[in-house]
Amino acid sequence: MLWFLCFALLLNLVRTQQVDNGTSSKQNCFVRDGRDGIPGHPGAPGRPGQPGRDGRDCTIKWSLDRVFEMEKRLRDIDSKCQLVIREAEEMKQELKATKQQTQRLLRILAGKKILDSDAFIQRSTYEIIPTLGEALTQADILLPGEESTFTTPVFSTSPQPTVERSCKKRLAFHVQDKVETRGAVNMEVFNMEGNTFLAVANFHLRESKNSYNIESFIYQMNSSTEKFELLQTLPTIGCRSITYFSDGEDSYLVATHHFDGSTYALDSVIYKWNGTQFANYTQVKTFGASSAQFFSFNGESFLAFANYRNDSSVSIFSIVYKWNQGRLEVFQRLLTHGAVDCKFHRSEDGEVFLVFANYYTPSETFNVKSTIYKWDGGRFVFAQHVVASAAIGVDMFESDEGMFVALASHRTDNSWHSHTNIYRWNGTAFILFQELETTAAIKVHHFVVGGTLYLTVANYFDEITSFLTHSMVYQYKNDRFVKFQGIRTTGAYDLQPFTYRGAPYLAAAFRFNGKHGSLESKIYKMYKGCVAREDALP
Numbered sequence: 001m002l003w004f005l006c007f008a009l010l011l012n013l014v015r016t017q018q019v020d021n022g023t024s025s026k027q028n029c030f031v032r033d034g035r036d037g038i039p040g041h042p043g044a045p046g047r048p049g050q051p052g053r054d055g056r057d058c059t060i061k062w063s064l065d066r067v068f069e070m071e072k073r074l075r076d077i078d079s080k081c082q083l084v085i086r087e088a089e090e091m092k093q094e095l096k097a098t099k100q101q102t103q104r105l106l107r108i109l110a111g112k113k114i115l116d117s118d119a120f121i122q123r124s125t126y127e128i129i130p131t132l133g134e135a136l137t138q139a140d141i142l143l144p145g146e147e148s149t150f151t152t153p154v155f156s157t158s159p160q161p162t163v164e165r166s167c168k169k170r171l172a173f174h175v176q177d178k179v180e181t182r183g184a185v186n187m188e189v190f191n192m193e194g195n196t197f198l199a200v201a202n203f204h205l206r207e208s209k210n211s212y213n214i215e216s217f218i219y220q221m222n223s224s225t226e227k228f229e230l231l232q233t234l235p236t237i238g239c240r241s242i243t244y245f246s247d248g249e250d251s252y253l254v255a256t257h258h259f260d261g262s263t264y265a266l267d268s269v270i271y272k273w274n275g276t277q278f279a280n281y282t283q284v285k286t287f288g289a290s291s292a293q294f295f296s297f298n299g300e301s302f303l304a305f306a307n308y309r310n311d312s313s314v315s316i317f318s319i320v321y322k323w324n325q326g327r328l329e330v331f332q333r334l335l336t337h338g339a340v341d342c343k344f345h346r347s348e349d350g351e352v353f354l355v356f357a358n359y360y361t362p363s364e365t366f367n368v369k370s371t372i373y374k375w376d377g378g379r380f381v382f383a384q385h386v387v388a389s390a391a392i393g394v395d396m397f398e399s400d401e402g403m404f405v406a407l408a409s410h411r412t413d414n415s416w417h418s419h420t421n422i423y424r425w426n427g428t429a430f431i432l433f434q435e436l437e438t439t440a441a442i443k444v445h446h447f448v449v450g451g452t453l454y455l456t457v458a459n460y461f462d463e464i465t466s467f468l469t470h471s472m473v474y475q476y477k478n479d480r481f482v483k484f485q486g487i488r489t490t491g492a493y494d495l496q497p498f499t500y501r502g503a504p505y506l507a508a509a510f511r512f513n514g515k516h517g518s519l520e521s522k523i524y525k526m527y528k529g530c531v532a533r534e535d536a537l538p
Helices: 002-020 059-111 161-166
Strands: 168-182 184-192 195-202 215-222 227-235 239-246 251-257 265-273 278-287 289-297 300-307 315-324 327-337 339-346 352-358 369-375 380-387 391-399 402-409 417-425 430-439 441-449 452-459 468-477 480-490 492-500 503-510 518-531
Touching (some): 168 215, 168 480, 168 503, 184 239, 195 239, 195 251, 251 278, 251 289, 265 289, 327 352, 327 369, 352 391, 380 402, 380 417, 430 452, 430 480, 452 480, 480 503, 480 518
Parallel strands (some): 184 492, 289 339, 441 492
Antiparallel strands (some): 195 215, 239 251, 300 315, 441 452, 468 480, 503 518
């Protein structure tokens, strides 16, 4: 009896809703409540009236069948969800066990000096860069009380059978040296008076009270140990680059001052070598200076500054100065939009180019175009635009494969993964040649070894692995740049190639590890040897 009453109530509820919604049809069947037809005595409960119908032969059946079908589907989905949850929990437990086993293995290998102790890697994300979404949290496998410098685990070169079996020997870059840096963003290697020097531009140190008033470092190569040793420090303010140049008589360093925490209107500084160290020579008014480029052609010398912004706008003039016997004279003002890098190149055909990497404008956001200027005999004139999202680094070079412009792309509007674009000269213009997938790329450089062209890309940040990324070395092969080696880096801002005693090297600037910027940046040397499996690319 109770079941019959419940069923009757359900029928009445569905019948009432059908009346409210009007009529519905199924095979020309009109559902009615039995009371809107020709007047007559109501039929027995549950039986058709005259001429109306109680709806049990159309919509009610369809509705109940649909409800039963949906309930069945919901039960199936719930069952699958429960299965996924159980499998995820099992996987979580397996990963936890694997993590613990990995920790024990790393401690054993480090204790036996088979692995570099830097193999213990801590991964955390802090707000050194704007977040694109929810902050990431990475697993931390650093042992309590230990400090990590985020280096690549490098197998020992001493003869040990176990290591030899798991080691892949190949021509690659291996850690050769480490230098102390503090929020490093640029490495400049130069030769002077028969010696090799390394200038490190230190930009910002979050853990310091005066976070932008950070000294930059000058190192000198010890010819006996082939290691860099600190020569002197330079008092810099938010320094984004240090550029070496010589006018044929004297040697200089240009330190671009970008930001001091409150303003972009800062004087950049030129230092002059006095025989024992670099001393303050003169100042240059700049606005958010990010890069400087010294170049000479046709018997004249110039110094160009890429100005990022003033305190109100990113669309400002970058300045080209003429270097006249140690004095700077304004030669030309070029309109740029958030300029962060510039590069000069004179082609084998004698054509002169100057390219600026533009990073951002409020109207175009990160899709702003970068600009190539060309010398017309008396000044630089607009030649063409090239595009890379949030272009932050540029290199222009020429080899047997052609003349190229490479633009390092830092990000898109919604991701740190983007394309670093390479353009090639077709005789009249630079056209897009190749797109390289990069992650928060900062700098791009070229170098040549044994007639083979290479590119380096310093990758700063990854949405999955945070500041622990693979910076990349590419090799030109079969009319394309292909991956040659991935190098484990930490918040890399530069990967500068140089040569010492005929051997290729890379100087990596590590800016931030997720907690602080006081890090050991690394120097890599190319030779044939063991490479960690995670760094050995096909």
